[in-house]
Amino acid sequence: MLAEMRGHGTPVGPIEISSFExxxxxxxxxxxxxxxxxxxxxxxxxxxxxxxxxxGNPFGQVQDFFGIGDSVASCDLLWNFKTFRGRIGSDYLAIxxxxxxxxxxLDISKFSRGRVVYWDARVGRPxxxxxxxxxxxxxxxxxxxxxxxxxLNL
Numbered sequence: 001m002l003a004e005m006r007g008h009g010t011p012v013g014p015i016e017i018s019s020f021e022x023x024x025x026x027x028x029x030x031x032x033x034x035x036x037x038x039x040x041x042x043x044x045x046x047x048x049x050x051x052x053x054x055x056g057n058p059f060g061q062v063q064d065f066f067g068i069g070d071s072v073a074s075c076d077l078l079w080n081f082k083t084f085r086g087r088i089g090s091d092y093l094a095i096x097x098x099x100x101x102x103x104x105x106l107d108i109s110k111f112s113r114g115r116v117v118y119w120d121a122r123v124g125r126p127x128x129x130x131x132x133x134x135x136x137x138x139x140x141x142x143x144x145x146x147x148x149x150x151x152l153n154l
Contacts (some may be wrong), residue, residue, distance in 0.1 A: 001037060001046075001143065001144050001145075001146060002044055002045075002046075002143040002144075002146050003045055003046065003148075004044070005039045005042040005043065005045075005065075005066070005148065006042055006043045006044075006045065007041075007042045007043050008039040008040055008041055008065075008067065008068030009039075009040035009041045009042065009067035009068070009069065009070050010040060010069070011038070011040055011066075012036055012037055012040050012068045012069070013037060014037075016068050016069065016082070016099075017033050017036060017037065017068070017083040017140060019067055019123055020068050020078060020126065023078060024078065024081050024093070024094045025026050025094065025095065026108050027108075027151075028106075028108075029106065029113060029138070029139060030058065031034050031114070031138055032049050032095065032106060032114075032137045032139040033138040035065075035139060035143070036056040036067070036068060036077075039065070039067075040067040040068060040069075040070075040108075041065045041067025041068075041070055041075060042064060042078070042103055043062070043064045043065075044062050044065065044068070044146055045064070045148070046146045046147050046148035046149070047061045047063075047146060047148065047149070048060070048061050048146065048147045048149050049136075049142065049145050049146055050135065050145060050147070051118050051133050052136055053137070054120070056135050059101075059106070059147075059149070060098045060102070060118055060135070061098060061099050062097075062098060062104060062146070063096070063097045063099050064095065064096060064097060064099060065095060065096045066079075066080050066095055072124075074097075075150070076092075077094075077095070079095040080103075081093060081094065084103065085102065087121075088105060088119055088133040089153065090104065090108075091107060091109040091112075092105040092107060092108065092109075092117065092119065092132075093105055093106045093108050094119075095116075095139075098118070102117045102118060102119055102120055102121050103118075103121065104111060104116060104117075104118060104119075104142075105117050105118075105119050106139065114137070114138050115134055115136065115137050115138065116134070116135050116136040116137075116138070116139055116140065116141075117132050117133060117134050117135060118132070118133045118134075118135050119131060119132055121135070130140070135141055
C-alpha cells in the first residue's frame with residue numbers, strides 16, 4: 001500500500017486537470033484525478049507491484065509517476081501522452097515509468113476504463129494477447145497493491 005510519495009510536483013487543481021483532459025481529449029478516472037491533485041507525480045514508497053502472467057519477472061517497480069506541468073519533459077503527463085499514444089494506442093494513457101523503460105498505463109477505453117495495465121515496450125504496439133498485462137482493476141487498487149518487497153531478494 002502506498003505509504004509516501006517523494007519528489008512529487010506542485011499540487012494541481014481541477015482547472016489544470018480539466019486543461020489536460022481537454023488537450024488530450026479524454027476524461028481521467030476520478031481516483032487518478034484525485035491522486036494528481038494530491039501528489040502530481042513522484043516516486044512512490046513502496047514501489048513494487050505484482051504482474052500476473054508476465055513470464056520471467058512477476059514484479060515491476062514504479063520508477064516515477066508522471067505529473068502535469070513537470071519541468072522535466074520525460075516526467076510530464078502530457079509529453080508522455082503525446083510521445084507514446086502512437087506506440088501504445090488510443091486505449092491507454094502512460095501514467096508512470098517502470099525501471100527498464102516499460103510503462104504503467106491507465107486504460108481509458110470505453111469498456112475497461114480505469115484499469116491499470118503494464119506495457120512491455122519490447123513487444124511494441126499492443127496486440128491482442130501480447131505486451132499488455134492487467135495489474136489492477138482501478139488506480140486506487142494499484143496503489144493498494146504496492147509492496148515493499150525486492151523481488152531480487154525473495
